[in-house]
Amino acid sequence: xxxxxxxxxxxxxxxxxxxxxxxxxxxxxxxxxxxxxxxxxxxxxxxxxxxxxxxxxxxxxxxxxxxxxxxxxxxxxxxxxxxxxxxxxxxxxxxxxxxxxxxxxxxxxxxxxxxxxxxxxxxxxxxxxxxxxxxxxxxxxxxxxxxxxxxxxxxxxxxxxxxxxxxxxxxxxxxxxxxxxxxxxxxxxxxxxxxxxxxxxxxxxxxxxxxxxxxxxxxxxxxxxxxxxxxxxxxxxxxxxxxxxxxxxxxxxxxxxxxxxxxxxx
Numbered sequence: 001x002x003x004x005x006x007x008x009x010x011x012x013x014x015x016x017x018x019x020x021x022x023x024x025x026x027x028x029x030x031x032x033x034x035x036x037x038x039x040x041x042x043x044x045x046x047x048x049x050x051x052x053x054x055x056x057x058x059x060x061x062x063x064x065x066x067x068x069x070x071x072x073x074x075x076x077x078x079x080x081x082x083x084x085x086x087x088x089x090x091x092x093x094x095x096x097x098x099x100x101x102x103x104x105x106x107x108x109x110x111x112x113x114x115x116x117x118x119x120x121x122x123x124x125x126x127x128x129x130x131x132x133x134x135x136x137x138x139x140x141x142x143x144x145x146x147x148x149x150x151x152x153x154x155x156x157x158x159x160x161x162x163x164x165x166x167x168x169x170x171x172x173x174x175x176x177x178x179x180x181x182x183x184x185x186x187x188x189x190x191x192x193x194x195x196x197x198x199x200x201x202x203x204x205x206x207x208x209x210x211x212x213x214x215x216x217x218x219x220x221x222x223x224x225x226x227x228x229x230x231x232x233x234x235x236x237x238x239x240x241x242x243x244x245x246x247x248x249x250x251x252x253x254x255x256x257x258x259x260x261x262x263x264x265x266x
């Protein structure tokens with residue numbers, strides 16, 4: 001794992017990138033920057049657009065407990081569920097060791113793990129895959145297909161995914177979003193968006209029926225290639241789920257911090 005500076009970068013990419021994406025979903029979204037907490041909450045049915053993260057480096061156990069309690073109160077006031085993102089390497093060793101129990105005490109339940117990653121990896125060679133055609137997302141129909149792939153991949157109802165993306169102008173213009181199409185059917189997707197001097201990879205998904213064929217890696221390379229070509233940026237960042245974590249180092253990403261996702265207890 002890398003040092004604290006890389007963990008700060010990973011957290012800040014979320015805070016900056018999610019601000020734009022959440023405001024795209026709802027211009028009245030809650031995007032407050034509070035002491036030690038960034039709120040990025042559209043309060044929509046797409047849970048990834050409902051986000052709170054802790055932002056202080058070297059937080060000790062006492063400060064962590066305080067911020068977790070404050071984050072839980074923020075989330076309890078919302079209509080729709082979402083996630084607390086906890087970047088492990090922002091915590092001091094004692095806080096890190098007790099983070100799970102502190103989160104549970106504050107009213108959270110562990111959802112799933114992730115990994116922050118980054119790399120100075122651009123430009124990439126133009127990608128290809130023998131079974132896929134790459135199509136940039138430019139129409140409402142393609143945005144819907146992108147949303148549906150994410151819903152299927154992450155186990156959300158289709159309407160929840162559509163509530164997060166359908167109708168977006170950002171996703172058909174400023175986001176370099178691509179579908180991987182097999183025999184006329186979208187089966188995988190990935191996107192990059194310029195975020196504070198980096199290309200931020202977001203919402204990579206593959207239809208579960210078509211996993212383990214290299215589709216996710218191929219379409220991620222395409223989104224990076226086109227985003228890099230358009231912006232001239234050389235550094236890229238992402239937040240990987242457990243399923244994606246083995247894939248991204250093959251592209252050139254290096255892990256920097258474990259991420260832990262929490263939801264509120266019922």
